[in-house]
Amino acid sequence: MELDTRLQTIINHACKNSPAFRKLLDAAGVSPADIQSYKDLPKIPVTTKEQLLEMQRENPPFGGWLAVPPETVEHVFVSPGPLFEPEGSEFPEEWRSDVFAELHMGPGDIVFNTFMYHLTPAGLRLDAAVRATGATVVPSGPGNTDYHVEIMMKLGVTGYVGTPGFLKIIFERAAETGIAAADIPVKKALFSAEPYPPSLRAYFEEGFGMRTAQTYATAELGIIAYDTSGEPGMKLSRTMIVEIADPATGRPVPPGEPGQVVVTNFNKTYPMIRLGTGDLSACVGEPDADGYYWRIKGWLGRVGDAVKVRGMFLHPVQLKGALAKFSQLGATQAVITRPDTRDHIRVRVELAGEAADRDALTEEVRAAVSASCRLRVDVVELVAPGSINPAARTVLDERTWE
Numbered sequence: 001m002e003l004d005t006r007l008q009t010i011i012n013h014a015c016k017n018s019p020a021f022r023k024l025l026d027a028a029g030v031s032p033a034d035i036q037s038y039k040d041l042p043k044i045p046v047t048t049k050e051q052l053l054e055m056q057r058e059n060p061p062f063g064g065w066l067a068v069p070p071e072t073v074e075h076v077f078v079s080p081g082p083l084f085e086p087e088g089s090e091f092p093e094e095w096r097s098d099v100f101a102e103l104h105m106g107p108g109d110i111v112f113n114t115f116m117y118h119l120t121p122a123g124l125r126l127d128a129a130v131r132a133t134g135a136t137v138v139p140s141g142p143g144n145t146d147y148h149v150e151i152m153m154k155l156g157v158t159g160y161v162g163t164p165g166f167l168k169i170i171f172e173r174a175a176e177t178g179i180a181a182a183d184i185p186v187k188k189a190l191f192s193a194e195p196y197p198p199s200l201r202a203y204f205e206e207g208f209g210m211r212t213a214q215t216y217a218t219a220e221l222g223i224i225a226y227d228t229s230g231e232p233g234m235k236l237s238r239t240m241i242v243e244i245a246d247p248a249t250g251r252p253v254p255p256g257e258p259g260q261v262v263v264t265n266f267n268k269t270y271p272m273i274r275l276g277t278g279d280l281s282a283c284v285g286e287p288d289a290d291g292y293y294w295r296i297k298g299w300l301g302r303v304g305d306a307v308k309v310r311g312m313f314l315h316p317v318q319l320k321g322a323l324a325k326f327s328q329l330g331a332t333q334a335v336i337t338r339p340d341t342r343d344h345i346r347v348r349v350e351l352a353g354e355a356a357d358r359d360a361l362t363e364e365v366r367a368a369v370s371a372s373c374r375l376r377v378d379v380v381e382l383v384a385p386g387s388i389n390p391a392a393r394t395v396l397d398e399r400t401w402e
Contacts, residue, residue, distance in 0.1 A: 001290045003241055004037045006266050011035045013067060014271040020055055020064030021273055038241050038264075038292065046250040046262055046276040049220075053081045062086055068269045077121040079219050080318055080374060085121065088269030094222030094239045095125040099213050100133045102228050103188045105159055107134035112152070112186075114142050114162030115193075115311070119374075121219050122193070122311070126161050135159060142166060145173045152186065153179065160189040163311060164200045164214075165341040167191075171208070184208055190226075192217050193311030195299070195401045200341070216299055218277055220270070221263050225296055233284040233295040240265045243274075244283050244296065247303045250274070255283045255293065260303050278303045307395045309336055310343045314373055316394035319347075322372035323365065328352055331388040334369075338399040346379040350388055358382060 011032045014021040025031065030043050055063030061084050066073070068088055075087040105111065111130050117123035117139060127137050138157060140148060148170045151157065160167050167189060174184060189204065189212045196214040204210045215226040216234055224242060225234035236242050244259040245252055253259035261277045280300040283293040302308075306315040314334060323329050330350035337344045347369055355361045362380045369377050 001037070001292070003292070007038060007041075007241060007264065008032075008036065010264070010266045010268070010271055011273065013268055014273055017067035018065050018271060020059070021067075021271065023064070038243075041241065041243060041264060041274055042245070042251050044274050046245065046260070046274050047272075048276045049083065049278060053083050056084060062270075065270060065272075067271050073269065075121070075124065077219060078119045080313060080315065085220055086270050087121070090269070092125055092222055092267060094237065094265055094267065095129045096132065096239065097129070097215070097223045097226060097237055098235070099190060099215060099223065099226040099228070100129065103159075103190060103211050103213055105130065105133050105135055105188050105190070109135035109159045109188065110138060110155055110157045111135050111159035111161060112138050112140050112148065112157050114140055114148075114160070114166055116141055122217070125222065130159075130161060145169055149174045149177060149179070152184075156185045158185055158187055160186050162191070163194045164189075164191045164196050164204070165194060165343070168200065168203065168341050181208055187211065189213075190215060194308070194343070197401045220272055220275060221265055221277070224261070224263060225298070227298065234298045236294050236296060242296070244281060245276075247276075255287075258282045258300050261296070276303070278306060305393060305395060307336060307397045309345060309375055312373070312375055314345075314375060314395050318373045319369060319394060322368045323349065325368070326365065328355065329365070330385055331390065333388050333392060333394055333396060335396045336399055343399070345375060345377050346381065347377050348381045348383050348388060350385050351382040352385055355382070
């Protein structure tokens with residue numbers, strides 16, 4: 001099996017060049033020779049993002065996971081924490097995907113890339129992946145809806161990469177300016193970073209005659225899986241090994257049962273061997289001749305308390321850390337809703353006593369949380385002590401996706 005051959009290569013490389021991985025193997029009493037097949041991977045403990053963060057704090061900047069000379073690193077991306085993710089000179093294979101061919105995206109297409117280009121990898125990596133198809137990229141990033149509408153019509157933009165919610169906002173704004181649906185040139189879209197419910201798929205595919213696909217991806221691992229219309233589940237990328245494992249034991253769960261998505265990539269710069277994503281999914285369909293499942297159900301929730309909002313994870317630790325400097329504040333809670341296909345963040349904070357200037361304090365809280373979590377806060381509510389249930393989740397997700 002090709003995956004097994006590639007697995008043996010990356011295991012040997014990581015063991016020789018990544019001190020953190022070698023330490024992990026030694027602690028588990030495992031040698032590279034013990035890993036001959038993807039079926040042997042459960043011999044290696046799962047590493048969580050929280051553990052990666054702790055490793056980087058103890059052994060900066062990469063926690064011992066960098067497996068190439070530091071001078072060969074070309075990019076360092078930053079996830080909340082901060083968690084540093086190095087990228088080497090080779091194009092990250094895990095961002096290449098058959099999904100672009102299934103969308104018929106290629107030469108002649110002009111594609112909006114609305115993911116951010118700073119700090120996080122999605123913008124730059126998808127830019128390179130789209131250009132590799134022969135298409136032209138407009139690196140527009142998020143926001144400024146009116147400008148997107150103008151550029152879309154003047155350039156004849158045919159493709160889109162970003163969240164489905166933002167494309168819907170662009171189309172709705174176009175309609176408000178008198179542009180008919182039949183005149184919208186965008187006919188291909190790759191969505192990620194938020195759910196893509198049937199109602200939105202119908203909106204794009206039936207209302208605008210588009211080909212669309214949804215990807216399941218993470219910053220460290222790239223495009224893990226994708227789906228297209230009319231097919232069950234999501235196709236797994238062939239550039240990595242995906243397991244569905246018990247969050248407590250790290251052992252594979254029976255086919256069809258939910259478990260944590262655990263991924264092993266083949267990236268020699270930053271080899272992630274059995275990285276626990278914290279996401280839940282389940283295998284679907286039938287295995288191949290080697291017993292490997294190539295489809296998953298898609299995203300079924302989170303193992304821990306983090307919630308993905310506008311493509312970024314919002315973690316209780318971030319929220320509490322942002323407000324630690326405010327001595328007059330107590331319990332806090334972020335409530336996530338989704339009016340009009342846009343994530344809305346309301347932060348509730350208990351105020352002990354009276355504030356000299358409530359409006360100023362509200363703006364200070366908004367700025368502190370937005371800076372720490374890298375997400376714009378829509379509303380801050382200062383509430384009386386005891387208003388927030390101590391048993392409730394710190395990040396409360398009240399969104400519905402049909």
